[in-house]
Amino acid sequence: MDSLSTRSLHRFANPGQFMRLSGAVLPYLAVAALVLTVTGLGWGLFVSPADWQQGDAVRIMYVHVPCAWLASGGYTGLAVCSILSLVWRHPLADLAAVEIGPVGAGFTALCLATGSLWGKPMWGAWWVWDARLTSVLVLFFLYLGHVALVRAFDDPTRGYRAGAILALVGAVNLPIIKFSVDWWNTLHQPASIGLTGAPSMAPAMLWPLLIAALGYTLVFATIVTVRLRAAVMERRIRGLLMARAASESGA
Amino acid sequence: MSHLPFIAVAYGLGVLVPLVFVVTAFQRMASARRKLAAIDPRDRWS
Numbered sequence: 001m002d003s004l005s006t007r008s009l010h011r012f013a014n015p016g017q018f019m020r021l022s023g024a025v026l027p028y029l030a031v032a033a034l035v036l037t038v039t040g041l042g043w044g045l046f047v048s049p050a051d052w053q054q055g056d057a058v059r060i061m062y063v064h065v066p067c068a069w070l071a072s073g074g075y076t077g078l079a080v081c082s083i084l085s086l087v088w089r090h091p092l093a094d095l096a097a098v099e100i101g102p103v104g105a106g107f108t109a110l111c112l113a114t115g116s117l118w119g120k121p122m123w124g125a126w127w128v129w130d131a132r133l134t135s136v137l138v139l140f141f142l143y144l145g146h147v148a149l150v151r152a153f154d155d156p157t158r159g160y161r162a163g164a165i166l167a168l169v170g171a172v173n174l175p176i177i178k179f180s181v182d183w184w185n186t187l188h189q190p191a192s193i194g195l196t197g198a199p200s201m202a203p204a205m206l207w208p209l210l211i212a213a214l215g216y217t218l219v220f221a222t223i224v225t226v227r228l229r230a231a232v233m234e235r236r237i238r239g240l241l242m243a244r245a246a247s248e249s250g251a
Numbered sequence: 252m253s254h255l256p257f258i259a260v261a262y263g264l265g266v267l268v269p270l271v272f273v274v275t276a277f278q279r280m281a282s283a284r285r286k287l288a289a290i291d292p293r294d295r296w297s
Contacts, residue, residue, distance in 0.1 A: 037269075045262060057254040063265035103272055110268045114261045121254045219269050226276040233283035240290050 015232045018092055022225050029225065033218035040066075040212025048208050060118040062209055066216035067111035071139060072174055074104030074220065078146065079171040082164035092228075094160040095235070097167065098150050099227040103220060105143035112136060123187060131180035132188035135173060142170035 044062030051058035078100045084093035115133065116126045127133065150156075150163035181190045193199040199206055 041262065041265065045258075055254060056258060059258050060261040063261050067265070106268055106272055110264060113264055117257045117261045117264075121257050216269070219273070223269070223272045223276050226273075226280050230276065230280040230283045233280070233287050237283065237286050237290060240287075244290075 015092055015235075019229065019232060022229055026222070026225055026229075029218060030222050033215060033222045035215075036211055037215030037219055040208050040210075040215045043208035044205075044212055048205050049202070051205075054122060057118060057121045058205070060114055061205075062212045064111060064114040064118055065209060066213040067107050067114060068136070069213055070216055070220050071104065071108035071111045071136065072177055073217070074100055074107060075139060075143070075167075075171065075174060077224075078104060078143075078167045079174075082167040085160055085164045086168070092232075094157075094164075095231045096224070096228055097146075097160070097163060099224055099231055101143055101147040101150065101163075103223050103227070105140060105147060107216075107220065108136065108140040108143055112140060128187050130186045130188050131184040132177065132186050135177045135180050138173055139170075139177060142166070142173060146170075 041062055045059055048059070048062075050056045078097055081093040081097035081100065084090045085097060112133075115136075119128070120126050146163050146166055149166055150159040153159040153162070180186060181188055192201045193206070193209075201209070
């Protein structure tokens with residue numbers, strides 16, 4: 001356990017280091033998030049071409065797809081924080097998991113809502129019990145379960161442990177979401193972009209999508225960073241107030 | 252643009268939902284910073 005990576009983890013991920021580093025990075029992160037999101041969405045809405053089959057409805061993709069990626073990406077972050085919490089009992093990982101939960105739930109809800117808005121004109125239905133849609137709905141409920149569970153105990157540490165176990169068990173849903181369109185015959189289209197192989201999408205649509213996705217990712221990171229900074233300060237306030245109360249009662 | 256209402260609502264939500272998260276997060280951080288400064292003005296994070 002006392003490897004170089006573990007020592008680095010504890011050195012760079014303690015609350016003091018986090019506050020110093022995040023304070024320096026946050027302005028650049030926020031500006032980059034704003035510029036890239038506005039550019040990606042503006043490009044997708046006004047400049048990119050309409051699809052030959054879907055027409056202008058394809059423009060919903062520039063909101064829906066980044067949110068779908070972030071729904072799964074955010075939960076991956078939650079699972080990583082849960083491992084750090086359970087294995088190394090890392091206090092910052094506990095706080096990060098608590099702060100990622102509501103943001104991930106918000107982006108998953110946005111993914112479901114924009115998917116529904118895309119599905120109605122294309123499929124003729126707001127919702128179908130398709131494997132992809134259903135597995136993302138399960139992801140949304142997992143996020144809500146985590147949000148509720150970490151706040152359900154008087155002792156926060158017990159809430160963090162219970163939430164971490166739920167997050168790790170729920171992580172089994174991530175490959176199901178990813179491969180649902182390959183494993184089952186779904187109404188939802190298969191992936192157009194993968195880590196291996198060329199994307200089956202025209203560059204005129206691919207570039208605004210990638211820029212919007214990067215922008216939304218930085219927005220997600222900005223929100224979680226700011227919430228985590230607030231959580232660290234709130235914990236510091238509680239600690240100071242308890243120390244003050246203890247010294248006054250002892251005096 | 253027969254699908255304009257669907258597109259408009261999707262983009263509206265796509266901007267509004269993250270914006271609400273951003274604004275509430277910065278408000279919470281500012282509130283925590285004020286409280287911390289009031290309790291301990293010398294604190295390095297406030």
